[in-house]
Amino acid sequence: MSVTPETTNYMIGGFVTFFVVFTVYITSLIVRWNNLKRDEMTLEELEKGKKS
């Protein structure tokens, strides 16, 4: 009868890899969104100043 190998560490490694990479990507989306929002506000103010 074959013995089931102990591979729990690899399983944990796999799930940790997924959540770390996915979280980093989602964080990058949020950071980029916030930076663009800030740029948008600044540029809109500059444009208003140019018009007035």
Add this chain to the structure above:
Amino acid sequence: MNKKPKILLFLDIFSLVLLAGATYLSLNYAPMEVTMGNVQKVFYFHVANAWVGMLGFIAAGVAGIAYLRTGNSKWDIVEVAAVEISLVFFLIAIMLGSIWARPAWNTWWTWEPRLTTAAITEMIYLAYFMLRNGIEDPNRRARFSAVYTLVGSVSVPITFMAIRLFRTIHPVVIGSESAQAQGGFNMSPDMKVAFFFALFAFTILFIDVFWNRIRLGILQNKVEELKLKVME
């Protein structure tokens, strides 16, 4: 830019709940596979990530066709979003496959047909961003990118079919099992529940991230236009 639509907010939460559910089913509900042990549970996320990765590459090809037909820049935004997200999901699929391969094949990596074609696909789409960064004119950039994604999308069916067309050690879990496969297994009904739930959860997650990334692209375009206006 308008506030986040309520349906997207709902989708954000729903996809996170589904992801939690997929994690629970993979770790707790699906039984341990006897020949590989717990590492087999990585398979549910590995396949789901590869699925949405390929889905996005195909979506990018479709957006490329739409851009070439209409010349509408919104399709360029959709295309970039699809490629970027798919690169991330497909990279995760490759990494998870490698982690699974270590105990199953006794190596992190081997140049067999599926792994090779998957690595080539990932590199093709990495090069997509290098191509975009090398072209200044937005219309030219969008046109070249559209053609590139169209040609690049050919790599997706090749990667998918690689384990069915060539002699390979990569298991074919759905469909006929290849004789050379190492680490193949038959899914029990409980495993199938975890597997198909993960596929569903990742499809919804993909749609959610895709939508959010498209909104980011629209905002990016708006900021670029504002910059040009201010500089005039």
